[in-house]
Amino acid sequence: MIRRPRRTLPALLVALGLLAAAVLTAISCIQLLLGQPPLLPFAELARTASGLSWNQPVVLAGAAVITLLGLMLLAAALVPGTPTVLPLAPVADQPEAGVTRPSLSRSLANAAAAVDGIDHAQVRVRDWRVTATVRTPLGSPGLDEQVRSALAERLDDIAPARHPRIRVRLSAARSS
Numbered sequence: 001m002i003r004r005p006r007r008t009l010p011a012l013l014v015a016l017g018l019l020a021a022a023v024l025t026a027i028s029c030i031q032l033l034l035g036q037p038p039l040l041p042f043a044e045l046a047r048t049a050s051g052l053s054w055n056q057p058v059v060l061a062g063a064a065v066i067t068l069l070g071l072m073l074l075a076a077a078l079v080p081g082t083p084t085v086l087p088l089a090p091v092a093d094q095p096e097a098g099v100t101r102p103s104l105s106r107s108l109a110n111a112a113a114a115v116d117g118i119d120h121a122q123v124r125v126r127d128w129r130v131t132a133t134v135r136t137p138l139g140s141p142g143l144d145e146q147v148r149s150a151l152a153e154r155l156d157d158i159a160p161a162r163h164p165r166i167r168v169r170l171s172a173a174r175s176s
Contacts, residue, residue, distance in 0.1 A: 012077040037123035082127075087161040099158060101125050108132065112147050112168075121147075128164040130155075135171050146166040 028038035052059050085098035105123045112121035112132050120135040134147055147168045155163060 005078050007081075010073045014073065020122065055106065086125075089159040090163050104158065104160075107158065108151050108154055111150045115143070115146050115150050118147065119145055122170055123151075129167065131162045131167045131169065131172065133169045137172070144170050 006133060010150070024040055026044065028040040031038040032042075040043045054060075058142055083101075085100055086104065088097045088099060090096065105125050108123040108125070112118060112123060115134075115142060117136050118134050119137060121132060122134075123132045125129060130151060132147060132151060134143075136143060140144045147170075148166050151166050151168075157168075
């Protein structure tokens with residue numbers, strides 16, 4: 001069970017483009033019905049379009065731009081995104097379960113912050129990698145190994161389907 005994000009941005013862009021075209025067309029039609037000069041002059045647009053041929057550079061450039069835009073939207077719809085829910089290890093007689101990236105990050109950050117000598121911990125979960133950035137006022141050797149083992153223990157408790165690699169970065173606390 002790997003739930004992936006929705007493709008809201010490409011859908012939003014296409015919907016806004018179609019909405020803008022529909023609104024401009026509707027406004028122009030209403031203006032024509034009321035006897036006012038339309039925002040989009042349909043007769044002039046038809047004359048301009050009838051004067052163009054398929055092999056003119058303007059038409060070819062427009063076709064290339066529209067084709068490129070369509071291919072980009074198609075790629076955005078077909079290429080899978082980063083999973084939002086990571087699967088947990090299967091347990092017999094239990095339904096499939098998963099954990100969201102933010103909740104996994106918070107849980108691992110709490111585990112790292114619980115290590116003695118750590119002031120602040122921030123954890124990022126990306127592509128089966130866990131990167132913990134911890135701030136400590138101490139320069140004690142082996143602190144990174146303690147944080148790494150605390151994160152490994154928490155990951156064993158959570159039991160993801162694949163264990164991510166753990167990377168720990170120590171930084172000295174800022175003096176005030």
